[in-house]
Amino acid sequence: MPELPEVETIRRDLAPTLVGRRFVSVELLWPGIVRQPTAEELERRLPGQTIAEVARRGKYLLFRLESGETLLAHLKMSGSLVLRDTAEAASPYLRAVLTLDDGRRLGFYDPRKFGRLWLVADENEVVGKLGPEPLEPEFTPQELYTRLLRHGTPIKALLCDQNFLAGIGNIYADEALFYAGIHPLRLAREMQPWEADRLHCAIRISLERALANRGTTFSRYRDAYGEPGRHWEALLVPRRPGAPCTRCGTSIQRIRLRGRGTYFCPDCQG
DNA sequence: CTTATTCCCTGATTGC
DNA sequence: TGCAATCAGGGAATAA
Structure with missing residues (x-):
């Protein structure tokens, strides 16, 4: 992945x-x-x-x-x-x-x-139809907020939609929402401006941290030299149901959203 | 226009 | 132990 x-x-x-x-x-x-x-x-x-x-x-x-x-x-x-x-x-x-x-x-x-x-x-x-690049300057909190309001879908599903924002998949959508303290099922159009600001920042930090560790390997991903990335250990959300939250220790919950396993902390992302 | 579902594919995991 | 059924998921195609 x-x-x-x-x-x-x-x-x-x-x-x-x-x-x-x-x-x-x-x-x-x-x-x-x-x-x-x-x-x-x-x-x-x-x-x-x-x-x-x-x-x-x-x-x-x-x-x-x-x-x-x-x-x-x-x-x-x-x-x-x-x-x-x-x-x-x-x-x-x-x-x-x-x-x-x-x-x-x-x-x-x-x-x-x-x-x-x-x-x-x-x-x-x-x-041609891909959404903005999250690490480019054109992607701003204001633009994110405006576009969030146009969708009545759970925020996690929207973050994974390549036509909404390019490059985010299942893992980094969960990471960014945890970092921003937002529940994955929250509807996009119910997001407040300050939450869009936090989410914008969280998306960038989640991606930059993973990039610094050369990516997340949990099964098959390899870099161009055939080596695994080192970010699996540094993920903020453990991808095992029942594992303790890295911030508060509460049991991590797993739900299925659009057929994708979604991990979050019910306390930090209430 | 929007959002939801099905399908592709095969190694790994689960169930009996 | 062994074999079958299920799971995993990015995104195109399809349906509503």
Whole structure:
């Protein structure tokens, strides 16, 4: 479950080695990984293209190419992108290998086959509808408050909606709401201005703390070197029902919201 | 326009 | 112990 901090960690790992490099070949061990165009067309069009920039939008990684086209990758639940200078160890989960002109290889591993690749002329075809980037200056408490009022849905569901705010998923939505002291089922349009301020701050701090620890690994997430992140131990909300709240010791509750496990402290987030 | 539900996929976990 | 059923979840597609 790579979310913004995990994808940004991978981006920072990849950018210095990939910018200026050229793709020389594409090997699709599971062609279903290509969402757009067809697998055959991506195999034909990507080789020979040089990487101008490695960017991120929400949970998407963007490899902007000198041609103006963009290669996009989404890791979804269980994907990882690992850079090596030798051939990959045999793995049943290796779905694609992108080889670069310096001999390095970018392996896309994904046990659950949810992850996808796109090669498009206009990246907005894929990421155009995403909400604001929470760490960018355009995301302000005032803007958050105004937009919260337009929704009659539980705040947790809204935080996970990529068209409302890009990059937050199940874990960091729970973290931010805990930090802000807001119950996950509170309706967005009932939020008070000061609560939107606290939430805005809480979102940023939750993401920045995780980024400083190179992301949260609790099962599969790996950085571009194949290493786990260190943030699992530093999460404010233990993701086990009945575990003591890190702030007050009360038993952490688990509910199901939109099919997602939601953890919160009934005392701190009353 | 909004919000809610189903489905994809497979390793891990739970239940009998 | 073993095997089947259930769980986990990001987001597209679909329904309302």
